[in-house]
Amino acid sequence: MLRPQGPAAESSFDLMKLSITIMIVVLLIVFSIAAYVLVRFRRKPDQREMPEQVEGSFKLEVLWTVIPLILVVVLAVPTVKAVFAAGNDHSNDKNAIKVKVTGHQYWWEFQYTDYGVTTAQDLVIPAGKDIAFELSTKDVLHSFWVPSLSGKMDTNPDGTTNRFSFSAPNEGVYRGKCAELCGPSHGFMEFKVKSVSEAEFEKWVNSMKSPAVLPEDPALAEKFKSQCLTCHAMGDMPDMSSAPNLTGIGSRESVAGILLNDDTGVDGAPVLENLKTWLHDTQGVKPGNKMPDPKKDMNLSDEEIDGIAEFLAGYTLD
Numbered sequence: 073m074l075r076p077q078g079p080a081a082e083s084s085f086d087l088m089k090l091s092i093t094i095m096i097v098v099l100l101i102v103f104s105i106a107a108y109v110l111v112r113f114r115r116k117p118d119q120r121e122m123p124e125q126v127e128g129s130f131k132l133e134v135l136w137t138v139i140p141l142i143l144v145v146v147l148a149v150p151t152v153k154a155v156f157a158a159g160n161d162h163s164n165d166k167n168a169i170k171v172k173v174t175g176h177q178y179w180w181e182f183q184y185t186d187y188g189v190t191t192a193q194d195l196v197i198p199a200g201k202d203i204a205f206e207l208s209t210k211d212v213l214h215s216f217w218v219p220s221l222s223g224k225m226d227t228n229p230d231g232t233t234n235r236f237s238f239s240a241p242n243e244g245v246y247r248g249k250c251a252e253l254c255g256p257s258h259g260f261m262e263f264k265v266k267s268v269s270e271a272e273f274e275k276w277v278n279s280m281k282s283p284a285v286l287p288e289d290p291a292l293a294e295k296f297k298s299q300c301l302t303c304h305a306m307g308d309m310p311d312m313s314s315a316p317n318l319t320g321i322g323s324r325e326s327v328a329g330i331l332l333n334d335d336t337g338v339d340g341a342p343v344l345e346n347l348k349t350w351l352h353d354t355q356g357v358k359p360g361n362k363m364p365d366p367k368k369d370m371n372l373s374d375e376e377i378d379g380i381a382e383f384l385a386g387y388t389l390d
């Protein structure tokens with residue numbers, strides 16, 4: 073929030089600076105007057121009599137009503153302007169990229185309706201373009217929030233949808249959060265916004281559409297199909313919206329949104345390691361999440377789990 077990376081976040085940051093500046097100025101003036109009065113009018117050692125009692129001053133009362141009024145107006149005008157600008161809707165804008173965001177306990181689904189592409193956890197967008205969001209939830213109330221790009225927007229459990237939009241002028245990866253307590257793994261319900269060049273975005277869309285692949289070992293492929301693809305979709309398979317789409321999972325910024333993929337190991341772990349961590353202990357990583365345990369509930373052996381992890385780590389987009 074304090075390092076805004078786009079116009080929507082900048083307007084919130086400007087409001088914060090304006091209100092904090094006004095607060096500091098008021099604080100300094102009030103405290104200076106209070107300090108002056110304390111020193112100037114304190115009781116002298118030999119003073120015994122009651123000081124003169126002053127009541128009611130028309131001038132002062134007008135002064136301390138009008139000044140706050142002016143300050144409130146100074147705050148209100150840009151705030152109302154920014155609030156209406158933040159609620160802008162680009163859903164009918166031909167140049168905007170439309171993304172349907174669905175909150176799930178505890179992951180984010182992103183559907184690119186104009187491209188027929190669905191992904192999870194990584195929201196890939198072309199830098200500088202307006203992204204028109206339509207937000208809803210599959211279960212409870214969540215709130216979609218990318219602090220460095222924009223304010224929050226709720227996903228309502230009553231079936232209504234919310235719309236808003238933002239853009240990310242600079243290429244980069246921005247961290248997103250669920251900002252509404254939604255269950256035991258709410259704190260791990262993270263996602264990333266990946267702002268890339270227009271050419272890279274087109275390339276990403278095309279590779280997301282390439283046909284699904286399976287593990288080479290036929291026995292493992294069979295297990296994967298029967299145990300995992302009942303919930304998860306990949307490549308050109310129809311997406312049931314019941315679990316994160318796994319297309320190109322090896323190229324993602326994270327596993328399950330929270331285990332950061334980092335080959336240098338400085339800020340996370342390599343993707344293969346994260347996939348193993350996830351598949352061997354999903355409840356340990358995200359307590360209360362809705363994926364069955366591969367070992368206990370799907371009867372997979374450690375070798376099979378590691379084999380699937382290796383296959384998924386190698387399932388990259390190019």
Ligand SMILES: [Cu+2]
Pocket residue numbers: 213214215250251252253254255258259261
């Ligand atoms: Cu949440």
